[in-house]
Protein backbone atom coordinates (compact mmCIF):
# COMPACT_ATOMS: atom_id res chain seq x y z
CA UNK A 111 0.00 0.00 0.00
CA UNK A 112 2.79 2.41 0.89
CA UNK A 113 3.99 4.64 -1.84
CA UNK A 114 7.45 6.06 -2.22
CA UNK A 115 6.46 8.65 -4.79
CA UNK A 116 8.60 11.70 -4.33
CA UNK A 117 7.89 13.43 -7.63
CA UNK A 118 7.12 16.61 -5.76
CA UNK A 119 10.52 16.48 -4.16
CA UNK A 120 8.97 16.13 -0.71
CA UNK A 121 10.28 13.56 1.71
CA UNK A 122 7.96 10.60 2.26
CA UNK A 123 5.93 10.98 5.47
CA UNK A 124 7.57 9.53 8.54
CA UNK A 125 5.89 6.43 9.93
CA UNK A 126 3.67 7.12 12.92
CA UNK A 127 5.36 6.88 16.29
CA UNK A 128 5.43 3.33 17.61
CA UNK A 129 4.04 4.43 20.98
CA UNK A 130 0.67 5.28 19.41
CA UNK A 131 -0.14 1.72 18.54
CA UNK A 132 2.09 -0.26 20.87
CA UNK A 133 0.39 -2.93 22.94
CA UNK A 134 2.90 -2.19 25.71
CA UNK A 135 1.75 1.35 26.42
CA UNK A 136 1.19 1.41 30.20
CA UNK A 137 -1.93 3.57 30.07
CA UNK A 138 -3.52 1.47 27.35
CA UNK A 139 -2.83 -1.71 29.32
CA UNK A 140 -4.47 -0.30 32.44
CA UNK A 141 -7.48 0.93 30.46
CA UNK A 142 -7.86 -2.49 28.89
CA UNK A 143 -7.98 -4.03 32.38
CA UNK A 144 -10.57 -1.44 33.40
CA UNK A 145 -12.79 -2.30 30.44
CA UNK A 146 -12.52 -6.02 31.12
CA UNK A 147 -13.40 -5.75 34.78
CA UNK A 148 -16.35 -3.49 33.95
CA UNK A 149 -17.71 -6.24 31.69
CA UNK A 150 -17.25 -8.78 34.48
CA UNK A 151 -19.28 -6.70 36.92
CA UNK A 152 -22.11 -6.56 34.36
CA UNK A 153 -21.86 -10.32 33.95
CA UNK A 154 -22.04 -10.74 37.72
CA UNK A 155 -25.25 -8.73 37.93
CA UNK A 156 -26.80 -10.78 35.15
CA UNK A 157 -25.94 -14.09 36.85
CA UNK A 158 -27.02 -12.84 40.28
CA UNK A 159 -30.40 -11.79 38.89
CA UNK A 160 -30.85 -15.32 37.53
CA UNK A 161 -29.87 -16.80 40.93
CA UNK A 162 -26.99 -18.65 39.27
CA UNK A 163 -24.90 -19.02 42.43
CA UNK A 164 -22.07 -21.05 40.94
CA UNK A 165 -21.81 -18.75 37.94
CA UNK A 166 -21.84 -15.56 39.96
CA UNK A 167 -19.26 -16.85 42.47
CA UNK A 168 -16.93 -17.84 39.63
CA UNK A 169 -17.24 -14.33 38.15
CA UNK A 170 -16.86 -12.66 41.56
CA UNK A 171 -13.69 -14.66 42.21
CA UNK A 172 -12.31 -13.67 38.82
CA UNK A 173 -13.14 -10.02 39.55
CA UNK A 174 -11.37 -10.21 42.92
CA UNK A 175 -8.31 -11.84 41.36
CA UNK A 176 -8.12 -9.30 38.53
CA UNK A 177 -8.49 -6.39 40.92
CA UNK A 178 -5.85 -7.71 43.32
CA UNK A 179 -3.43 -8.07 40.42
CA UNK A 180 -4.35 -4.74 38.83
CA UNK A 181 -4.05 -2.72 42.04
CA UNK A 182 -0.78 -4.42 42.94
CA UNK A 183 0.74 -3.72 39.53
CA UNK A 184 -0.39 -0.11 39.77
CA UNK A 185 0.99 0.32 43.26
CA UNK A 186 4.31 -1.37 42.59
CA UNK A 187 5.06 -0.17 39.08
CA UNK A 188 2.75 2.57 37.78
CA UNK A 189 1.92 4.75 40.77
CA UNK A 190 5.52 5.41 41.88
CA UNK A 191 6.38 6.69 38.39
CA UNK A 192 3.13 8.68 38.20
CA UNK A 193 3.73 10.16 41.65
CA UNK A 194 7.20 11.32 40.68
CA UNK A 195 6.10 12.62 37.28
CA UNK A 196 2.94 14.59 37.96
CA UNK A 197 3.54 16.25 41.28
CA UNK A 198 0.01 15.78 42.61
CA UNK A 199 0.37 14.11 45.99
CA UNK A 200 -3.29 14.57 46.92
CA UNK A 201 -4.55 12.77 43.85
CA UNK A 202 -2.08 9.90 44.28
CA UNK A 203 -2.93 9.56 47.98
CA UNK A 204 -6.64 9.45 47.20
CA UNK A 205 -6.04 6.75 44.61
CA UNK A 206 -4.20 4.66 47.22
CA UNK A 207 -7.03 5.10 49.75
CA UNK A 208 -9.52 4.02 47.09
CA UNK A 209 -7.46 0.90 46.44
CA UNK A 210 -7.46 0.14 50.16
CA UNK A 211 -11.25 0.47 50.34
CA UNK A 212 -11.64 -1.86 47.37
CA UNK A 213 -9.26 -4.41 48.92
CA UNK A 214 -11.18 -4.29 52.16
CA UNK A 215 -14.38 -5.11 50.33
CA UNK A 216 -12.64 -7.87 48.38
CA UNK A 217 -11.51 -9.36 51.68
CA UNK A 218 -15.08 -9.25 52.98
CA UNK A 219 -16.43 -10.90 49.82
CA UNK A 220 -13.83 -13.66 50.03
CA UNK A 221 -14.67 -14.37 53.65
CA UNK A 222 -18.43 -14.59 53.02
CA UNK A 223 -20.79 -17.41 52.25
CA UNK A 224 -22.13 -16.66 48.74
CA UNK A 225 -25.59 -17.57 50.03
CA UNK A 226 -25.34 -14.68 52.49
CA UNK A 227 -27.96 -12.05 51.68
CA UNK A 228 -25.24 -9.37 51.61
CA UNK A 229 -22.97 -11.14 49.12
CA UNK A 230 -24.42 -9.64 45.94
CA UNK A 231 -24.62 -6.17 47.48
CA UNK A 232 -20.92 -6.29 48.42
CA UNK A 233 -19.89 -7.24 44.89
CA UNK A 234 -22.15 -4.61 43.33
CA UNK A 235 -20.83 -1.90 45.65
CA UNK A 236 -17.28 -3.00 44.83
CA UNK A 237 -18.22 -2.38 41.19
CA UNK A 238 -19.41 1.12 42.08
CA UNK A 239 -16.18 1.89 43.98
CA UNK A 240 -14.16 0.68 41.03
CA UNK A 241 -16.20 2.66 38.54
CA UNK A 242 -15.55 5.84 40.50
CA UNK A 243 -11.84 5.06 40.88
CA UNK A 244 -11.42 4.19 37.21
CA UNK A 245 -13.08 7.44 36.18
CA UNK A 246 -10.56 9.41 38.24
CA UNK A 247 -7.62 7.47 36.85
CA UNK A 248 -8.75 7.78 33.25
CA UNK A 249 -9.96 11.39 33.38
CA UNK A 250 -7.36 12.89 35.70
CA UNK A 251 -4.34 10.77 36.46
CA UNK A 252 -3.62 9.19 33.07
CA UNK A 253 -3.84 12.45 31.08
CA UNK A 254 -1.38 14.03 33.53
CA UNK A 255 1.00 11.08 33.25
CA UNK A 256 0.81 11.24 29.46
CA UNK A 257 1.50 14.97 29.51
CA UNK A 258 4.53 14.40 31.74
CA UNK A 259 6.00 12.33 28.92
CA UNK A 260 6.92 9.28 30.96
CA UNK A 261 8.31 6.33 29.06
CA UNK A 262 4.99 4.51 28.83
CA UNK A 263 6.50 1.77 26.71
CA UNK A 264 9.10 0.78 29.25
CA UNK A 265 6.58 1.09 32.05
CA UNK A 266 4.12 -1.08 30.15
CA UNK A 267 6.70 -3.78 29.65
CA UNK A 268 7.52 -3.83 33.37
CA UNK A 269 3.81 -3.97 34.20
CA UNK A 270 3.19 -6.85 31.81
CA UNK A 271 6.03 -8.86 33.33
CA UNK A 272 4.80 -8.25 36.89
CA UNK A 273 1.22 -9.05 35.92
CA UNK A 274 2.27 -12.37 34.43
CA UNK A 275 4.14 -13.21 37.61
CA UNK A 276 1.14 -12.46 39.79
CA UNK A 277 -1.28 -14.28 37.48
CA UNK A 278 0.93 -17.32 37.71
CA UNK A 279 0.49 -17.41 41.48
CA UNK A 280 -3.30 -17.56 41.10
CA UNK A 281 -3.36 -20.49 38.72
CA UNK A 282 -3.41 -24.19 39.49
CA UNK A 283 -1.50 -26.58 37.26
CA UNK A 284 -4.69 -27.32 35.32
CA UNK A 285 -5.13 -23.60 34.59
CA UNK A 286 -8.11 -23.08 36.91
CA UNK A 287 -8.20 -20.37 39.55
CA UNK A 288 -6.53 -21.31 42.82
CA UNK A 289 -9.29 -20.23 45.18
CA UNK A 290 -7.28 -20.96 48.31
CA UNK A 291 -4.54 -18.62 47.17
CA UNK A 292 -7.17 -15.98 46.41
CA UNK A 293 -8.78 -16.35 49.85
CA UNK A 294 -5.52 -16.28 51.74
CA UNK A 295 -4.31 -13.19 49.87
CA UNK A 296 -7.66 -11.49 50.37
CA UNK A 297 -7.53 -12.17 54.11
CA UNK A 298 -4.15 -10.46 54.32
CA UNK A 299 -5.70 -7.37 52.77
CA UNK A 300 -8.12 -6.68 55.60
CA UNK A 301 -7.29 -3.31 57.01
CA UNK A 302 -7.35 -2.93 60.79
CA UNK A 303 -10.72 -1.80 62.08
Ligand SMILES: [Fe+2]
Pocket residue numbers: 140144180184244247
Ligand atom coordinates in the same frame (compact mmCIF):
# COMPACT_ATOMS: atom_id res chain seq x y z
FE1 LIG B 1 -6.58 1.20 37.43
Ligand SMILES: [Fe+2]
Pocket residue numbers: 181184205209243247
Ligand atom coordinates in the same frame (compact mmCIF):
# COMPACT_ATOMS: atom_id res chain seq x y z
FE1 LIG C 1 -6.13 2.09 40.54
